Amino acid sequence: MHNLVSALQPGDTVPNxxxxxxxxxxxxxxxxxxxxxxxxxxxxxxxxxxAIFARLSQEFGSGVAFAEAAPEAWHxxxxxxxxxxxxxxxxxxxxxxxxxxxxxxxxxxVEPGQDIRPGQVLAALQALxxxxxxxxxxxAASTEVLTGGxxxxxxxxATLAAAALLALPSVVAAAPxxxxxxxxxxxxxxxxxxxxxxxxxxxxxxxxxxxxxxLDALRENLHLTGTKKGCDHGQCGACTVHLDGHSALxxxxxxxxxxxxxxxxxxxxxxxxxxxxxxxxFIKHDAFQCGYCTPGQIMSASxxxxxxxxxxGSAVEIREAMSGNLCRCAAYPNIIAAxxxxxxx
Amino acid sequence: xxxxxxxxxxxxxxAVAVVAKNPDAAFIAGGTSQVDLLKEGVxxxxxxxxxxxxxxxxxxxxxxxxRIGANATNTEAAxxxxxxxxxxxxxxxxxxxxxxxxxxxxTMAGNPLQRTRCPYFRDLDQPCNKRTPGSGxxxxxxxxxxxxxxxxxxxxxxxxxxxxxVALSALDARVQTTGPRGSRTIAFPDLHRLxxxxxxxxxxxxxxxxxxxxxxxxxxxxxxxLKVRERASYAYALASCAVALEMDGAKIKRARIALGGVAxxxxxxxxxxxxxxxxxxxxxxFQAAAAAAFxxxxxxxxxxxxxxxxxxxxxxxxxxxxGLQPLQGPAGTAFAxxxxxxxxxxxxxx
Ligand SMILES: Cc1cc2nc3c(=O)[nH]c(=O)nc-3n(C[C@H](O)[C@H](O)[C@H](O)COP(=O)(O)OP(=O)(O)OC[C@H]3O[C@@H](n4cnc5c(N)ncnc54)[C@H](O)[C@@H]3O)c2cc1C
Ligand code: SF4
Ligand code: FES
Ligand code: FES
Numbered sequence: 001m002h003n004l005v006s007a008l009q010p011g012d013t014v015p016n017x018x019x020x021x022x023x024x025x026x027x028x029x030x031x032x033x034x035x036x037x038x039x040x041x042x043x044x045x046x047x048x049x050x051a052i053f054a055r056l057s058q059e060f061g062s063g064v065a066f067a068e069a070a071p072e073a074w075h076x077x078x079x080x081x082x083x084x085x086x087x088x089x090x091x092x093x094x095x096x097x098x099x100x101x102x103x104x105x106x107x108x109x110v111e112p113g114q115d116i117r118p119g120q121v122l123a124a125l126q127a128l129x130x131x132x133x134x135x136x137x138x139x140a141a142s143t144e145v146l147t148g149g150x151x152x153x154x155x156x157x158a159t160l161a162a163a164a165l166l167a168l169p170s171v172v173a174a175a176p177x178x179x180x181x182x183x184x185x186x187x188x189x190x191x192x193x194x195x196x197x198x199x200x201x202x203x204x205x206x207x208x209x210x211x212x213x214x215l216d217a218l219r220e221n222l223h224l225t226g227t228k229k230g231c232d233h234g235q236c237g238a239c240t241v242h243l244d245g246h247s248a249l250x251x252x253x254x255x256x257x258x259x260x261x262x263x264x265x266x267x268x269x270x271x272x273x274x275x276x277x278x279x280x281x282f283i284k285h286d287a288f289q290c291g292y293c294t295p296g297q298i299m300s301a302s303x304x305x306x307x308x309x310x311x312x313g314s315a316v317e318i319r320e321a322m323s324g325n326l327c328r329c330a331a332y333p334n335i336i337a338a339x340x341x342x343x344x345x
Numbered sequence: 346x347x348x349x350x351x352x353x354x355x356x357x358x359x360a361v362a363v364v365a366k367n368p369d370a371a372f373i374a375g376g377t378s379q380v381d382l383l384k385e386g387v388x389x390x391x392x393x394x395x396x397x398x399x400x401x402x403x404x405x406x407x408x409x410x411x412r413i414g415a416n417a418t419n420t421e422a423a424x425x426x427x428x429x430x431x432x433x434x435x436x437x438x439x440x441x442x443x444x445x446x447x448x449x450x451x452t453m454a455g456n457p458l459q460r461t462r463c464p465y466f467r468d469l470d471q472p473c474n475k476r477t478p479g480s481g482x483x484x485x486x487x488x489x490x491x492x493x494x495x496x497x498x499x500x501x502x503x504x505x506x507x508x509x510x511v512a513l514s515a516l517d518a519r520v521q522t523t524g525p526r527g528s529r530t531i532a533f534p535d536l537h538r539l540x541x542x543x544x545x546x547x548x549x550x551x552x553x554x555x556x557x558x559x560x561x562x563x564x565x566x567x568x569x570x571l572k573v574r575e576r577a578s579y580a581y582a583l584a585s586c587a588v589a590l591e592m593d594g595a596k597i598k599r600a601r602i603a604l605g606g607v608a609x610x611x612x613x614x615x616x617x618x619x620x621x622x623x624x625x626x627x628x629x630x631f632q633a634a635a636a637a638a639f640x641x642x643x644x645x646x647x648x649x650x651x652x653x654x655x656x657x658x659x660x661x662x663x664x665x666x667x668g669l670q671p672l673q674g675p676a677g678t679a680f681a682x683x684x685x686x687x688x689x690x691x692x693x694x695x
Contacts, residue, residue: 090469091469191350193351209348211346233381233384234447240446243449243450246420247445248446248450251380252376252381252447253450254373254376256395257373257395303445309424310445316680319578320578323445323577324443324445324446
């Protein structure tokens with residue numbers, strides 16, 4: 001949903017769009033403008049952001065204001081609103097600087113709790129005000145912010161430098177080397193994690209983003225594409241695997257959380273060339289049409305037959321135990337027949 | 346999905362400490378609700394603390410009842426012999442919920458803490474006070490057929506989706522927690538909140554408060570869970586109810602009734618409970634109790650159907666619990682709990 005509109009990059013002219021006060025972005029041209037997008041439930045504890053925003057507004061132009069939930073002078077645009085979608089930042093906490101001509105000069109997506117990196121701040125300033133700044137200027141600025149008494153320009157730089165929320169992935173590469181020495185990045189939320197997975201009796205070591213679902217690790221990283229992605233939300237069963245012998249949904253399992261468990265996928269069910277009885281029965285009973293749901297059906301069925309609570313079930317009990325596996329081709333009668341055959345085997 | 350850091354909890358105390366000091370952190374256990382909402386962008390924690398590995402998985406006899414570790418899976422609890430035999434409402438609620446795969450993953454603490462299934466809550470393009478406080482409620486004035494009859498507010502009309510929670514409420518289960526301010530016991534009916542002006546808060550748990558167990562108190566009566574849904578299996582309840590009856594000879598000593606799918610929390614039907622106490626069970630009495638239970642219902646535009654449905658459901662649940670009518674499947678299974686569909690067709694009672 002967030003990627004419907006390809007994100008604007010610095011240098012792009014921002015298309016017109018409505019602002020919550022009834023004006024439009026084009027009407028605001030002639031002055032730099034700062035757009036801040038935040039959830040309307042913005043945490044007042046992060047009020048320092050509003051202070052920085054206010055100073056930026058004073059320095060560069062008028063900030064655009066909206067949001068009832070806003071503490072004091074802080075206003076943000078609803079990050080789920082039309083403008084956010086328009087600018088490709090829907091659902092993201094973001095700050096954008098537009099110059100006098102409405103060209104996007106600087107854009108940053110703010111991750112909650114993320115620390116600002118001084119080099120990035122300088123890049124933000126220089127994106128709009130390309131006069132050269134030198135390191136002593138900046139060092140002085142960051143000292144002054146602590147002692148008070150400073151020029152407007154240094155104040156802006158210093159508050160920016162002290163702010164705890166900006167990052168600008170797209171411009172950082174262009175940041176001049178005169179920036180303040182960058183501290184080691186404090187944000188490693190997307191940092192890859194070493195993940196060791198035991199799949200079909202073999203151990204695999206991967207480097208994964210913690211967001212990776214087991215399903216995606218199997219399919220995208222390990223190319224075990226027998227496990228299917230249907231809904232990706234736990235509603236269809238196509239992604240069913242076994243974790244420690246029990247059926248489970250790989251789409252709702254984070255790969256990091258599957259460590260230490262014996263993972264069995266459809267690829268690991270047969271013993272060499274000998275099919276699992278459920279696999280053989282599915283073929284015999286023609287228990288599929290398009291076959292997309294079939295790996296998930298077979299994984300559920302084989303787990304069902306290994307489980308003392310469901311192993312001896314009647315047809316209706318099998319249906320109940322298989323209800324987590326949808327079949328769009330409605331091969332259900334044949335699936336039940338196949339499972340009953342395997343039950344007798 | 347927003348980026349997050351992942352950490353495996355080393356101990357309960359450590360998990361509490363880490364989450365309590367980071368307002369953007371959250372627990373994850375079975376992940377079936379959490380991962381879904383992460384993918385939807387409804388939850389955007391910066392840190393996930395995985396509590397699934399904590400040694401909180403035991404189910405044990407406890408003070409004449411049963412103590413269920415927070416991390417016991419829904420499947421393990423549903424088939425635990427003392428639960429299936431003595432608290433069939435719990436097994437019925439569990440086994441009539443979700444699917445085998447999900448029950449194998451879902452934990453006993455995570456289940457009652459799942460979020461509402463109000464469709465607008467999951468749609469980032471719609472206003473929703475529960476997801477985004479102050480943004481409005483798309484369900485009021487929207488399509489609200491799955492929404493609340495009781496206890497709703499002008500801010501939110503959502504219902505709580507957990508089947509288990511309804512059974513635990515009727516049985517007055519106790520929730521043991523450890524949190525930033527120490528350990529405490531919460532009576533299950535007090536765990537969930539009504540929406541009021543703060544619908545973003547589902548429960549009374551503090552940020553960082555960890556459930557360690559759910560305790561079923563000693564209980565010598567009969568209990569039963571009944572659920573109506575839009576298809577025979579693998580669907581949330583439109584309406585449900587859990588009944589716990591204690592008898593004194595031929596008379597009802599004490600009745601406890603919780604209604605599901607009709608409020609922001611399992612809704613205890615106290616007027617009906619009062620009406621049943623001391624009475625001889627009859628269908629007429631149960632009709633009166635059901636009428637009392639729904640007397641204060643406040644339907645929205647599209648959910649008035651839940652009133653007769655709920656009344657009929659409750660009458661049937663009371664008849665089946667009291668033995669005036671047979672269960673439609675073996676006690677403690679999905680077949681006893683399901684209205685319609687697959688009920689009553691079991692060849693091999695477990
Ligand atoms: C397709 C589908 C259908 C479903 N159908 C049903 C149904 O019919 N009936 C029904 O009742 N449910 C149903 N569910 C919901 C399912 O039962 C829940 O998602 C599950 O029980 C949540 O448990 P979990 O361990 O996976 O929780 P998680 O997803 O890990 O966590 C859920 C919440 O609990 C918190 N949490 C977890 N453990 C603790 C703890 N120890 N202390 C404090 N907080 C904790 C987490 O922070 C999170 O907020 C369905 C789910 C899906 C995906
Ligand atoms: S009913 Fe509650 S959860 Fe649904 S849209 Fe309204 S506020 Fe959100
Ligand atoms: S892809 Fe996992 S349940 Fe549909
Ligand atoms: S065979 Fe096509 S979805 Fe099941």
